[in-house]
Amino acid sequence: MPDAQTTGVADALQKLAYFRGLSPDQIERLTGCCAIRRHAADEMIFQEGDAAMVFYIVLSGQVKIYKLSREGKEFILHLFGTGEIFAEVPIFSGIPVYPASAVCLKDCELLAIHGEEFRALVHESPDVGLHMLSVFARRLHQFSHIIEDLSLRNVESRLARYLLSVSENSPDKALIRVQKKTLSAILGTIPETLSRTFRKLSDDGLIRVDGNAIRLLDRDTLGQLADIEVS
Amino acid sequence: MPDAQTTGVADALQKLAYFRGLSPDQIERLTGCCAIRRHAADEMIFQEGDAAMVFYIVLSGQVKIYKLSREGKEFILHLFGTGEIFAEVPIFSGIPVYPASAVCLKDCELLAIHGEEFRALVHESPDVGLHMLSVFARRLHQFSHIIEDLSLRNVESRLARYLLSVSENSPDKALIRVQKKTLSAILGTIPETLSRTFRKLSDDGLIRVDGNAIRLLDRDTLGQLADIEVS
DNA sequence: ATCCGCCCTTGACTTTAGTCAAGGGATTAT
DNA sequence: ATAATCCCTTGACTAAAGTCAAGGGCGGAT
Numbered sequence: 001m002p003d004a005q006t007t008g009v010a011d012a013l014q015k016l017a018y019f020r021g022l023s024p025d026q027i028e029r030l031t032g033c034c035a036i037r038r039h040a041a042d043e044m045i046f047q048e049g050d051a052a053m054v055f056y057i058v059l060s061g062q063v064k065i066y067k068l069s070r071e072g073k074e075f076i077l078h079l080f081g082t083g084e085i086f087a088e089v090p091i092f093s094g095i096p097v098y099p100a101s102a103v104c105l106k107d108c109e110l111l112a113i114h115g116e117e118f119r120a121l122v123h124e125s126p127d128v129g130l131h132m133l134s135v136f137a138r139r140l141h142q143f144s145h146i147i148e149d150l151s152l153r154n155v156e157s158r159l160a161r162y163l164l165s166v167s168e169n170s171p172d173k174a175l176i177r178v179q180k181k182t183l184s185a186i187l188g189t190i191p192e193t194l195s196r197t198f199r200k201l202s203d204d205g206l207i208r209v210d211g212n213a214i215r216l217l218d219r220d221t222l223g224q225l226a227d228i229e230v231s
Numbered sequence: 232m233p234d235a236q237t238t239g240v241a242d243a244l245q246k247l248a249y250f251r252g253l254s255p256d257q258i259e260r261l262t263g264c265c266a267i268r269r270h271a272a273d274e275m276i277f278q279e280g281d282a283a284m285v286f287y288i289v290l291s292g293q294v295k296i297y298k299l300s301r302e303g304k305e306f307i308l309h310l311f312g313t314g315e316i317f318a319e320v321p322i323f324s325g326i327p328v329y330p331a332s333a334v335c336l337k338d339c340e341l342l343a344i345h346g347e348e349f350r351a352l353v354h355e356s357p358d359v360g361l362h363m364l365s366v367f368a369r370r371l372h373q374f375s376h377i378i379e380d381l382s383l384r385n386v387e388s389r390l391a392r393y394l395l396s397v398s399e400n401s402p403d404k405a406l407i408r409v410q411k412k413t414l415s416a417i418l419g420t421i422p423e424t425l426s427r428t429f430r431k432l433s434d435d436g437l438i439r440v441d442g443n444a445i446r447l448l449d450r451d452t453l454g455q456l457a458d459i460e461v462s
Numbered sequence: 463a464t465c466c467g468c469c470c471t472t473g474a475c476t477t478t479a480g481t482c483a484a485g486g487g488a489t490t491a492t
Numbered sequence: 493a494t495a496a497t498c499c500c501t502t503g504a505c506t507a508a509a510g511t512c513a514a515g516g517g518c519g520g521a522t
C-alpha cells in the first residue's frame with residue numbers, strides 16, 4: 001500500500017468518532033486493514049446478497065442504500081453522507097451477506113474497513129463497541145418508525161410527517177434536498193402518487209409548493225394528519 | 232430485596248448467553264440491579280413513549296411488541312419468548328423512551344434490568360457488548376426484511392413468504408402457532424384480507440388449510456410468489 | 463343444555479394507491 | 493437553434509386492500 005494513501009487512512013480514522021477510545025497502536029492496526037475507495041456517481045458499491053467482508057464509512061459524497069422488487073420498484077432505506085457508517089450489519093449479525101444494495105449518488109470517497117479486524121478491535125475496546133451499539137440502536141429506532149409509517153399510515157400522512165421533520169429548524173419552510181422521484185422511494189410510494197399528494201396538501205391549503213421549497217401554511221393540521229390520519 | 236428472589240435472579244442471569252463473559256463479581260453487581268417481575272396475560276408492560284429506565288429478558292411466557300395507529304390498527308414488530316431480550320434499544324440509542332408498546336400474551340416472568348448499570352458492564356466487558364451487537368444486527372436484518380415486505384410486496388406475497396419460512400423444518404407443512412388475527416397484524420394487514428388471501432392460495436391449489444395446519448402443495452409456485460409477485 | 467362471546471369467514475362496497483399514457487418544462491447535447 | 497433526455501405532473505383506468513355488515517362455528521360460562 002502506498003505510503004501517501006496509508007497516511008490518508010490514518011488521518012481519516014483519527015477524525016471519526018467511531019474510533020474514539022482506540023490506542024495509537026490499535027489505530028495503526030486498523031489502518032493496515034482499511035482502504036480508501038473512490039467511486040464515480042451512479043457506481044454500485046455492492047448488491048443485496050453479495051458476500052460482506054468489509055463495511056464502509058463515507059469520507060465524502062452520498063450513498064443510497066435500497067431494496068428493489070423484481071418489478072423494479074425501489075425503497076430507500078438510507079441516504080448516507082460524510083462521516084456516516086454503513087454496511088456494518090453483516091459484520092455482527094452472523095449472516096455474512098449485505099441485506100440491501102448500495103450505490104453512489106455522487107462521486108464518493110469511501111473508507112472500506114475489514115470487518116473481521118474491526119470485530120477484534122471491538123473485543124479490545126468497549127468504547128468502540130458502545131459507539132457501535134448506539135449507532136445500531138438509533139437505526140433500529142428509525143426502522144421502527146419506517147415500519148410504523150408503512151403499516152399504519154397512508155401516503156398523505158407520511159408526507160406530512162416528512163415535511164414536519166424536515167422543517168424542524170426553520171419555522172415554516174421545508175427544503176426538499178432530493179429529487180421528488182427519490183422522495184417517493186423514501187416514502188414507499190411512486191412519483192405519480194407523491195405528486196398527487198403534494199397537490200392535495202396544496203389544494204387543502206396546508207402547504208405551498210415552490211419548487212423544492214415547501215412553505216408549511218398550517219403546521220397544526222399537518223401535525224394532526226401525521227399522527228391521526230390513516231385510512 | 233429478599234434473599235430468595237436475589238438467588239432466583241442470579242440463577243437466571245447465569246443461564247443467559249447475554250452475560251457470558253462477565254466475572255462472578257460483575258454478575259453479582261448486575262444481580263443487584265435486577266428484579267423479577269410477574270405479569271398476568273394481557274397486562275401491559277409499557278407503552279410507546281414511556282420513559283425507559285430498564286430493559287427486559289423473558290424468563291417464561293410470551294411478549295408482544297407492537298405499534299398502534301390512532302384508528303386502532305396494530306402492527307406486531309416482535310413476539311418474544313423464553314430467553315429473549317427486549318426493550319434494550321432506548322438504553323443505547325440516547326432516546327430514553329420506548330419506541331413501541333409491550334404486552335404479555337401469556338402469564339409472564341420477566342427479568343427487568345437497570346439500563347444504566349448494564350451499560351456500565353458493557354463498558355467493562357467487550358464480550359457482552361459484542362453479544363448485544365449481534366442481537367441488534369440480527370434485529371436490523373429482520374426489520375429490513377419487514378420493510379421490504381411492506382413497501383415492495385403485496386399481502387399474497389408476504390403470506391407465501393411467511394408460510395415458507397415457518398415450514399423450514401418440516402417438508403411441506405406450516406403450523407400457524409398464533410391466531411389468524413395476530414398473524415394479520417404480523418403481516419401488516421387485517422383479518423378479513425388475510426382470510427381472503429388464504430382462500431386465494433387455497434383456490435389456486437398452492438396450499439390446503441386445515442385449521443392451524445397449512446399443507447404446502449406447491450412450494451415452487453409459493454416461492455415464486457414470495458419473490459416475484461408484487462403488483 | 464343453552465347462551466354468549468369471540469374468532470374467523472364471506473359478501474358488497476369504498477378508498478387508496480399503482481399502472482399506463484401523455485405532455486410540459488428545463489437542461490444538455492448535437 | 494433544435495433535438496433529445498429527464499423529471500415532474502396530470503388524467504383515466506385498474507388493482508389491491510380496507511370498511512362495514514352479517515353470519516357460522518366453537519368454547520366457555522351460566
